Amino acid sequence: MEALMQRPLNVLALQHVPFEGLGQIEPWLLARGHRLTVAHVYDSPELPPAGDVDLLVIMGGPMGVHDEASYPWLEAEKHFVGSVIAAGAAVLGICLGAQLIAAVLGARVGPNPQKEIGWFPITAVEHEGEGHTRLFRFPATATVLHWHGDTFALPAGARHLARSAACEHQAFQVGSRIIGLQCHLETTPEALRQMLAACGDDLQPETCVQSADQLLAADAATYADLHALLGQVLEHLVGEVQGQRQPQDQLQ
DSSP: OHHHHTOOOEEEEEEOSTTSOOTTHHHHHHHTTOEEEEEETTTOOOOOOGGGOSEEEEOOOSSOTTOTTTOTHHHHHHHHHHHHHHTTOEEEEETHHHHHHHHHTTOOEEEEEEEEEEEEEEEEOOOTTOOOTTSOOOOSEEEEEEEEEEEEOOOTTOEEEEEESSOSOSEEEETTTEEEESSBSSOOHHHHHHHHHHHGGGOOOBTTBOOHHHHHTOOHHHHHHHHHHHHHHHHHHHHHHHTTOOTTOOOO
C-alpha cells in the first residue's frame, strides 16, 4: 500500500505561448520522479484522455479566457479542463490557468481594476475556526511575481486563500485538490527575461506596474522564497493524489 501511495504521477502541463513555460515547476516534478508531459495547446490541440491525468498544470499567457475568436483552441481546452476536474484529478492553474479554472466552474473572469505587474506582497486570508489540514495555507505574507490585467471571481464553493493590495482574488481552492493562483510562483530569472522580451510593452507607467529594471532586480533570496512556496503548493496537490482520497471529498 505504501508503494501505491507514493507512485509517480502522470502530470500534464498546458502551455499557451512559447515564452511562458513551466519555470521551476518542471525541475520540482522531475526531481521527484513524476512523469511530465507538456502540451503546447497553441500549436497542437491533441490532448490525452482526461482520466489519464493525475495532476493538471495550466500555465499563463497573454490571451484572455474569452478570446476564442482569436485562439479557437481555448474552447477545446476549457472542455478538457472541465473533464479533468470531473475525473477527480488534482489541478493547478497559474494566472490565465487560474482564470480558466474559474471560468470552467462558472465564475466571472474580466478586467482587474488595475494592472498588476511586478514584485508585490500577497497576504493570506484567514478562515476562522478551520483547522482542516486539507486546506492549503499561505504564509501571512509573501512577496511574489505578478503579471496580469484580468482577474476572476471565486467559483461556487471555493475558499479564498490570498489577496494583494491591487487584486482581491490572488488564490483560491476548490475541494481539496484544485488550486488557482493569479500570481506566478514558478518564475525563474530566465523565464522573467523571456516574458519581458515578449510582453515588455505591458510595462506602461501605472501604480502597480514596475519597470523592467525593478522586475529584474529580484535577488536569489527572493527567488528561493518564491520557489519554496511553489514547492509547498505542489506538495499539497501531489499529496492529495498520492493519498488516494476520493475526488468528492470536501473540506468539512
